[in-house]
Amino acid sequence: MKFFIDTANLDQIKEAASLGIIDGVTTNPSLIAKEGITGAENIRRHYEAICALVNGDVSAEVIATDFENMVREGEELSAIHPNIVVKVPITRDGLKALSYFAKRGIRTNCTLVFSAGQALLAAKAGATYVSPFIGRLDDISQEGLDLIRSIRSIYDNFVFGTKILAASIRSPLHIVECARIGVDVVTCPLSSLLSLLQHPLTDIGLEKFLSDHRKSQQAAAAMST
Ligand code: E4P
Numbered sequence: 037m038k039f040f041i042d043t044a045n046l047d048q049i050k051e052a053a054s055l056g057i058i059d060g061v062t063t064n065p066s067l068i069a070k071e072g073i074t075g076a077e078n079i080r081r082h083y084e085a086i087c088a089l090v091n092g093d094v095s096a097e098v099i100a101t102d103f104e105n106m107v108r109e110g111e112e113l114s115a116i117h118p119n120i121v122v123k124v125p126i127t128r129d130g131l132k133a134l135s136y137f138a139k140r141g142i143r144t145n146c147t148l149v150f151s152a153g154q155a156l157l158a159a160k161a162g163a164t165y166v167s168p169f170i171g172r173l174d175d176i177s178q179e180g181l182d183l184i185r186s187i188r189s190i191y192d193n194f195v196f197g198t199k200i201l202a203a204s205i206r207s208p209l210h211i212v213e214c215a216r217i218g219v220d221v222v223t224c225p226l227s228s229l230l231s232l233l234q235h236p237l238t239d240i241g242l243e244k245f246l247s248d249h250r251k252s253q254q255a256a257a258a259m260s261t
Contacts, residue, residue, distance in 0.1 A: 040223035044071045048226045060092035062223040087117040095145045097123035106133040114142045126154045138162025152186040159196040169204035
């Protein structure tokens with residue numbers, strides 16, 4: 037399973053890359069806005085900077101909602117760097133755009149997916165990735181992980197090549213369950229990835245190892261004086 041980092045923050049991307057566990061980046065218009073980046077040229081440069089930091093796919097989302105402008109924006113985004121994946125929402129025009137891009141070899145990430153039916157359509161249209169949002173379903177008291185299980189079994193039934201990119205991750209459990217289900221990629225903030233590191237027995241064990249080491253060093257030093 038690959039790990040993508042879900043942010044447009046260059047420091048976080050740099051930090052995640054230095055851990056050696058990051059395979060790509062996902063962004064969305066909210067994450068770009070959070071960094072205070074405005075204007076087409078600045079946004080283009082920001083994507084270039086992200087691509088220079090990570091050797092892997094970088095999702096960049098179109099803003100347009102009509103087919104013609106989605107295509108224009110998507111072609112501009114994909115020309116920025118070979119690792120750019122054009123992110124397209126699952127709408128009627130989005131579906132047309134996904135299929136247009138697929139025919140031209142432009143890789144896509146179909147976003148804002150909240151049902152198995154939407155994921156089925158995205159795969160039929162030739163999306164490279166499909167992004168089901170787990171946390172936002174949990175937020176409205178629906179089981180986000182059930183959607184992931186459904187999409188996995190549908191894609192396996194028909195051997196669709198579309199990769200499942202589990203998004204909107206809220207907890208370490210989401211990540212581990214996604215790995216058990218067999219998604220292709222999980223995208224989440226650095227803090228969620230780092231939460232996988234935590235276990236109280238690791239902290240207690242490390243403290244004990246270090247204190248035993250310290251005591252034996254002190255005993256050896258006392259004997260030699
Ligand atoms: C995925 O591509 C989205 O950018 C992201 O995972 C959404 O997460 P959120 O629901 O925490 O905003």
